[in-house]
Amino acid sequence: MKSFRTLLKNELKLNIRNMNMVIFAVIMPLIVLIILGFIYGTKPAEDGAAYTFIEQSFGALCSISICAGGLMGLPLVVSEYRERKILKRFQVTPVSPAKLLLVEFLIYVIYCIVSMLTLFPAAALLWKIKIHGSFLLFLGIWFLTMVSTLSIGLLVGGIAKNTKSASVIACILYFPMLIFSGATLPFEVMPVTMQKIISILPLTQGIQLMKAAFLGVPVENVLLPVIVMCAVTLVCFGISVRCFKWE
Amino acid sequence: MQTVINVEQLSKSYGNLPAVDKLSLSVKRGTVYGLLGANGAGKSTTIECILGTKNFDSGTVSVLGCNPKKDRHHLFQNVGVQFQEGDYQPEIKVSELCEETACLYEAPADWKKLCEQFGIGAKTGNVVKSLSGGERQRLFIVLALIPNPELVFLDELTTGLDAKARRDVWKILSELKSNGLTIFLTSHFMDEVENLCDEICILKKGKAVFYGTVEQAKTASGCENFEDAYLMLSGEEEKE
Numbered sequence: 001m002k003s004f005r006t007l008l009k010n011e012l013k014l015n016i017r018n019m020n021m022v023i024f025a026v027i028m029p030l031i032v033l034i035i036l037g038f039i040y041g042t043k044p045a046e047d048g049a050a051y052t053f054i055e056q057s058f059g060a061l062c063s064i065s066i067c068a069g070g071l072m073g074l075p076l077v078v079s080e081y082r083e084r085k086i087l088k089r090f091q092v093t094p095v096s097p098a099k100l101l102l103v104e105f106l107i108y109v110i111y112c113i114v115s116m117l118t119l120f121p122a123a124a125l126l127w128k129i130k131i132h133g134s135f136l137l138f139l140g141i142w143f144l145t146m147v148s149t150l151s152i153g154l155l156v157g158g159i160a161k162n163t164k165s166a167s168v169i170a171c172i173l174y175f176p177m178l179i180f181s182g183a184t185l186p187f188e189v190m191p192v193t194m195q196k197i198i199s200i201l202p203l204t205q206g207i208q209l210m211k212a213a214f215l216g217v218p219v220e221n222v223l224l225p226v227i228v229m230c231a232v233t234l235v236c237f238g239i240s241v242r243c244f245k246w247e
Numbered sequence: 248m249q250t251v252i253n254v255e256q257l258s259k260s261y262g263n264l265p266a267v268d269k270l271s272l273s274v275k276r277g278t279v280y281g282l283l284g285a286n287g288a289g290k291s292t293t294i295e296c297i298l299g300t301k302n303f304d305s306g307t308v309s310v311l312g313c314n315p316k317k318d319r320h321h322l323f324q325n326v327g328v329q330f331q332e333g334d335y336q337p338e339i340k341v342s343e344l345c346e347e348t349a350c351l352y353e354a355p356a357d358w359k360k361l362c363e364q365f366g367i368g369a370k371t372g373n374v375v376k377s378l379s380g381g382e383r384q385r386l387f388i389v390l391a392l393i394p395n396p397e398l399v400f401l402d403e404l405t406t407g408l409d410a411k412a413r414r415d416v417w418k419i420l421s422e423l424k425s426n427g428l429t430i431f432l433t434s435h436f437m438d439e440v441e442n443l444c445d446e447i448c449i450l451k452k453g454k455a456v457f458y459g460t461v462e463q464a465k466t467a468s469g470c471e472n473f474e475d476a477y478l479m480l481s482g483e484e485e486k487e
Contacts, residue, residue: 003350006346006350010343010346014338014339014343018337083335084336085333088333089335090300091319092300092326092328092330096320247300
């Protein structure tokens with residue numbers, strides 16, 4: 001346990017020093033919130049809606065950090081460590097691959113938590129958002145979305161040959177998810193066919209469910225996406241630990 | 248005397264290129280063993296096969312009675328390693344690298360003391376990449392000693408060090424050896440080998456061409472100077 005804490009502390013320090021994730025996972029969501037705030041303020045999402053536009057977008061705002069960490073940060077850090085032979089140095093120590101991966105994983109969980117903890121008070125203070133639905137349900141879905149998306153990133157970092165291919169795969173995953181999952185463009189304005197295709201992305205499911213939980217809108221078929229997200233998490237974790245390559 | 252490393256008939260090739268060819272060697276506890284040979288003779292490949300970081304084609308390897316691939320968690324509690332091309336996280340500080348290494352072991356040595364012993368005690372707050380080549384080399388020896396190991400692997404341990412620093416490193420290693428540490432090293436400096444090694448093995452194109460002590464190497468080659476003996480035994484001289 002002590003080694004886990006020390007690794008986490010040092011790796012987190014290094015990650016913050018690098019600043020990339022501070023910008024993409026913490027500052028960027030705040031900027032998007034502020035832009036939305038200035039455009040929509042406390043206006044309702046549509047005429048006669050019981051909730052405001054920002055309330056409707058809150059789940060999507062929380063997913064920006066998830067996306068940044070899981071699809072850019074985590075795969076790049078793991079593959080960079082492999083390419084720079086830092087993992088090889090760890091290979092001749094008693095540390096297990098699972099422990100190293102978990103440390104890196106947790107760092108991005110911390111970013112996601114910080115992002116949520118800055119977004120909510122800011123939005124509540126400036127644009128008076130309120131949770132219309134269940135806070136616990138929202139947190140649960142947020143958590144599942146986060147671990148499933150981060151575990152995809154872990155898998156990419158675990159199996160990519162080098163930093164370059166990890167970054168290509170990360171971009172292929174990151175940009176469509178960021179643009180089409182509803183994190184930036186509203187899901188509702190897309191054509192139905194497209195909605196169907198992108199519904200496969202775990203992030204899309206997560207954002208839709210977070211939105212519903214936040215707004216207190218009843219959702220049909222919660223079970224399926226929850227099962228999918230759990231399965232994605234387990235499978236990705238399993239494969240990345242199993243097929244872990246030090247070099 | 249107890250055998251710490253036992254390698255039998257180790258072979259490893261990259262494609263059709265044999266890197267190590269039927270190499271056998273054994274290292275006794277509390278001794279310094281030197282693996283010598285020209286660049287590309289197979290020294291680093293041998294070390295990596297012994298450590299289990301590379302798969303070998305045939306042969307057996309046992310380190311402290313363990314299979315280094317299967318028992319790595321247990322084995323590396325007691326083994327320190329300095330790789331020729333050791334790398335570190337881009338922005339990491341000396342203290343962070345040492346702390347992060349120390350935390351992986353059950354009974355680590357005091358890294359602050361080690362840094363002082365190796366003359367980098369004043370640099371612990373610096374970023375690793377800002378250190379000079381010699382300081383970094385010494386840091387990597389410190390990292391290999393942090394586990395409080397029974398056995399340490401040092402691949403080209405004093406490359407990049409100045410004359411004084413090399414002498415200091417030799418002195419510390421001799422002290423550690425007298426406390427029972429077993430050292431497996433590779434080096435291109437024959438004065439260093441002569442000074443430190445109890446036994447040597449000279450590799451030529453992956454094959455062992457000489458086993459024995461430095462004195463035996465001199466006798467076998469008929470040379471008075473060990474560097475001449477090495478060049479003759481390793482066949483380096485013929486080329487010129």
